[in-house]
Amino acid sequence: MPNLTKVESVLSSFAILMRQSIMLLTALLTSLGAATGGLAQSAVDDAGAGSPGPAVLYTGARLLTAAGPESDVEFEIENAAMLVEDGRIAALGPVGGISVPAGTTTVSLAGKTIMPAMIDAHAHLGYEGYTSWGAGNYSRKNLADHLDHYSYYGFSAVFSAGSDPHQLALSIQQDQQQGSLGGARFLFAAGMAPPGQGPNDRFLEQALAIEARTGMTVLTGLADTEQAVAAAEAVAGEGIPFIKIWVDDRGGSQEKLAPGIYRPLLGAARRLGLRVFVHQQYASDMPDLLEAGVNGFLHGRLGADLDRRLADRIAAAGAFVVPNLGLGELRFEPVADDPFLQETLPPAVVARLRDAFSQRRVTPPGPGQELQLRESMGHLLAAGVEILLGTDAGAVPDHFFGYTGHRELEIFVRLGMSPRQAIIAATRSPAQRLGLDDLGTLEVGKQADFIVLDANPLDDIRNTRSISLVFQGGRSLDRQALAEHWRAAGPAAP
Numbered sequence: 476m477p478n479l480t481k482v483e484s485v486l487s488s489f490a491i492l493m494r495q496s497i498m499l500l501t502a503l504l505t506s507l508g509a510a511t512g513g514l515a516q517s518a519v520d521d522a523g524a525g526s527p528g529p530a531v532l533y534t535g536a537r538l539l540t541a542a543g544p545e546s547d548v549e550f551e552i553e554n555a556a557m558l559v560e561d562g563r564i565a566a567l568g569p570v571g572g573i574s575v576p577a578g579t580t581t582v583s584l585a586g587k588t589i590m591p592a593m594i595d596a597h598a599h600l601g602y603e604g605y606t607s608w609g610a611g612n613y614s615r616k617n618l619a620d621h622l623d624h625y626s627y628y629g630f631s632a633v634f635s636a637g638s639d640p641h642q643l644a645l646s647i648q649q650d651q652q653q654g655s656l657g658g659a660r661f662l663f664a665a666g667m668a669p670p671g672q673g674p675n676d677r678f679l680e681q682a683l684a685i686e687a688r689t690g691m692t693v694l695t696g697l698a699d700t701e702q703a704v705a706a707a708e709a710v711a712g713e714g715i716p717f718i719k720i721w722v723d724d725r726g727g728s729q730e731k732l733a734p735g736i737y738r739p740l741l742g743a744a745r746r747l748g749l750r751v752f753v754h755q756q757y758a759s760d761m762p763d764l765l766e767a768g769v770n771g772f773l774h775g776r777l778g779a780d781l782d783r784r785l786a787d788r789i790a791a792a793g794a795f796v797v798p799n800l801g802l803g804e805l806r807f808e809p810v811a812d813d814p815f816l817q818e819t820l821p822p823a824v825v826a827r828l829r830d831a832f833s834q835r836r837v838t839p840p841g842p843g844q845e846l847q848l849r850e851s852m853g854h855l856l857a858a859g860v861e862i863l864l865g866t867d868a869g870a871v872p873d874h875f876f877g878y879t880g881h882r883e884l885e886i887f888v889r890l891g892m893s894p895r896q897a898i899i900a901a902t903r904s905p906a907q908r909l910g911l912d913d914l915g916t917l918e919v920g921k922q923a924d925f926i927v928l929d930a931n932p933l934d935d936i937r938n939t940r941s942i943s944l945v946f947q948g949g950r951s952l953d954r955q956a957l958a959e960h961w962r963a964a965g966p967a968a969p
């Protein structure tokens with residue numbers, strides 16, 4: 476519902492802001508008019524610098540609001556107008572259909588498509604270093620860089636799934652709330668598993684190394700019921716709203732978190748208002764986890780075992796599924812040849828990736844597996860299971876941030892989703908599931924986090940790549956400066 480009080484208070488300060496912003500707006504208009512294809516983003520940034528920003532009306536674009544059926548806004552509005560004020564959406568509708576304060580700056584985006592910025596509901600930030608991967612890379616600076624990568628690729632938020640040192644992660648959230656740190660909004664879960672276990676063996680070693688180095692908690696070991704309940708209470712006390720559990724024996728190298736422990740954990744989490752997401756090894760683990768009350772699955776385990784019956788159970792329980800397919804799939808592809816990825820990598824890293832790919836013995840999955848995946852996706856869709864975009868980016872080396880999100884959407888559509896469903900999976904659904912009430916759709920009162928695309932992703936989901944501009948809190952991101960910074964990074968360390 477529109478937040479009228481908010482909008483009115485924003486409007487009342489409009490006149491003052493306009494006077495202060497005349498010169499900046501002139502610069503904005505000049506730059507926008509001068510370059511329709513590649514807008515002069517630094518000028519836009521200047522115009523948006525400081526807070527609150529000036530009011531701008533974006534007109535003429537196709538608006539994909541991603542709004543749900545309960546909203547008073549259509550999912551798609553042709554020839555739309557969207558008023559952005561004070562970093563938020565103050566009004567939207569067809570051109571001529573909304574009232575705009577006198578003197579508002581108008582920016583034509585005719586021919587473009589605007590959609591909400593996306594959200595990656597499963598990633599692991601901090602470990603990737605582009606020339607190396609591991610605990611040694613984990614730092615505030617590196618994490619901020621990963622958040623910038625997400626912004627660059629049109630993401631407004633990312634959920635890091637159980638692999639971050641709590642105190643550092645909390646301080647990063649605080650910095651973002653206070654505006655001293657930019658990038659996509661950082662969310663994270665407290666990771667829990669049997670003591671000394673959790674992520675895959677290689678990842679586990681690195682997570683434990685961060686604990687040893689920083690003295691902070693990354694993984695919480697649960698040996699019995701009492702520890703499970705105490706851990707949930709501790710996390711609630713820290714102000715972390717999410718728990719990630721691993722239910723996986725890693726092919727025998729680890730101990731699988733037992734129902735006798737995750738059930739009381741889930742009971743305590745429910746009581747405390749925490750959401751619990753699970754990494755489960757097999758589809759056969761899902762029914763009991765549903766019964767125990769998990770909020771969602773961070774791996775779909777699509778395939779023969781995820782049949783219609785199980786899909787119906789997931790839907791009935793109201794749990795979501797992150798199919799997480801690109802992690803297994805993209806290694807069969809020479810992604811280093813993709814210009815969309817090259818935009819954000821130094822040439823030396825591109826060369827390293829090419830080299831690694833040429834030396835890899837790859838046997839892509841056959842048509843049988845593709846058919847199973849398609850059928851399984853079909854069951855989830857037919858049952859009405861809520862599907863979320865999630866990539867597991869950063870969990871292994873060279874599965875990069877942001878880029879992999881676009882690729883995941885492509886896989887979704889290949890397996891039978893409509894582009895519209897894929898867009899919802901990337902925007903509205905993860906926002907709701909992650910408690911991001913002000914993100915995920917373009918509606919009045921929401922934060923103005925959106926992407927301006929050259930082509931319509933409803934025609935071809937690959938058009939999410941055709942990013943012209945990314946806005947965060949109403950400000951245009953200087954993507955060109957970021958790309959130049961990343962490409963100019965020195966040669967890869969030996």
Ligand SMILES: [Zn+2]
Nearest residue numbers: 598636867870
């Ligand atoms: Zn993961």
